[in-house]
Amino acid sequence: MSGYLAEFDEPDPSDAYQIVGYQEYANALNHLVPLVQKANAEQLAAYDKIVSNMPELAVYTNLSRRFNFPEARNSALTPLLRGTLNLYRQSSLNEQALGEDNEFRRTGIGWVIALARIEHGAIELGYQKNVSPFNLENLTQVEQAAFQELLLDGARSHYWTMRMDPMTHLILKGEVVKVNDRTALAYGRRAVILQNLLQALNHLAGATLSPVQKTELQSWFNDMTEVREGVSYIMYETYKQAISKQGIYSMDLEGCPRLVEGIRSDISLGKGRIQLEK
């Protein structure tokens, strides 16, 4: 019996450039962040006025409230959806409308920058190497509140979608036959993005969250760690099946760089050693 460790190619960072929004939001941030960093109150007010007069720059928030399914009857839902919906309704992290007319429409230069930051950061996390998540070192005062709101809303959306998605549960169970390697890696990428949203949120707003909210966020983070472990398991098993075929002399793994790093690290630590049986 001979054994060898997997060899991995570096992920292809140019993949990120194919995604609409990556270059565009980066260019937007490169112009707008330095602009507001050096602006005084009068200048910021003028920027806000210009932005507020441009309807294309409005940002709608609390999109995650769509998971409430207010019109759905419980009996019409699958057990998975029903259970998740109950959890959703009990969550301490939901945002409530301040009034019936509240459409969660936000305007201002801070919202514009915050949206660019979260969109660009998520693409970068999913497809680039050596990333400083959301470039928090450049976070500006004017966008901080907006960015926190978008982080929490984004985290809620990703979390509840994954909870309601049967595929997530197949990955958690390590159902190799039903989940292919590419799909598993994509879900792993989503878990990575969500964990980074949660970490950024904790870093920025941890002190303002209640103990109950912090506990819930921690449990979400742990759930995503389980998803990543499920992805790793599926990759190991797929790897083993593939490597047992005759004539294979090399194999590469590409995917979300952070995820691949994690899998690589697990393998090098002996957690997922792959062996070739002859």
Next chain:
Amino acid sequence: MMKKCFFAVCLAILLGTQGTLSAAIPRNVKLELDNRLIPAYRTGHLETVVFSGAAIANQVGGTLYDEIDEYLAGNNIESLGVILARSRFTLLTQNKAVKPEATTKELLLTVPHFQQEVQQVIDGELRPEIMQENAEAPKTLQAFNDTLWTIHIYKNDLSNLDRTAVMAAQTMQAVLLAGKVKPIDRDKLSFDFVAARNQIVSENENRLNHEMALRVARVQLAQEVLDTSGERDQRLLAAFSMDQDLKIIRDFLGQQRKGLFGSVPSPNLDFIERVVITAKQANQELFATADQLFTGIHWWIRGRYGKGVAANGLLKGAHVKKTPAAGFALNMPRNRPIATNPFSKDNSEYSPYVARRHENIWSWENGGFSLAIGTDIEIVAESDYFY
């Protein structure tokens, strides 16, 4: 090599179905759609879209095209003719040799798409309101912005359609000259793209005429604002407008010096330069911050509303990896976009079409194992989550 073999096998399977077509999509064509065309479209591999789409287009016929289009629509994808036309066109505009060459059957599918786009210009359907007779001139800087936006979009339309007409004419000519075209099909491919192109060129000169007049008028209004207004937001708008107009007028006159657009009256550059340079010297900080603000906003709008050519607009296509500059081209909304409430129930189209990109892009399955078994094998991406 393995990749070629795989393609060859698929083609063989497709060819084997000749004569057995029925109204339902044959299993092997459906496999081709599911396993290659749709994933390639969703992941931005335009060469594969053309290869696979052409194989299907050349194989099937009659009502099967409708069945296929219906199947694609069920997957939120436009018709076979449209995605094939757009993918081939995008690759051709990058001066790539696109394989396989278009055949008569493919042209019968794609030409109506090209023809419809060109016809819209000829009929004046896309012409902005400001270019209509008795249109009222804008009176505020914001109104000028909105108007010039429509002219800018129209310029892109004309430029794209100009190239479309040239390429469609060349492709059609090559196919017709090669012979083997049935008389009935020859009639369907009789649209005169060369004559249509001449109309597009003429319409572009008409557009330039309006655009230059608007820009000169805007510089004058901006000068007035800078001289009289103390409102910083208006002054920022004025400064950015002046900068932009001077640059565009200079570029235009440069083109005229090269012999282009001779029929369009030349703006008075000396006057414009004098006004803008004087204003700039008096308001240096204002001009610098205006440039930063509006350039940032410009990129933000492209990020928020722009659509690429693949994956229902979420991706730009794999060609961007080799030619980064190609990544700047995006399809933008024709009219000035307005963000709408994604929870509204008035059945209006969502704007932007995806509320958050980060909720979608994670599912692009660009990862996975690639195995080397004496040679490379191509693994096709699949995802139920990427639209």
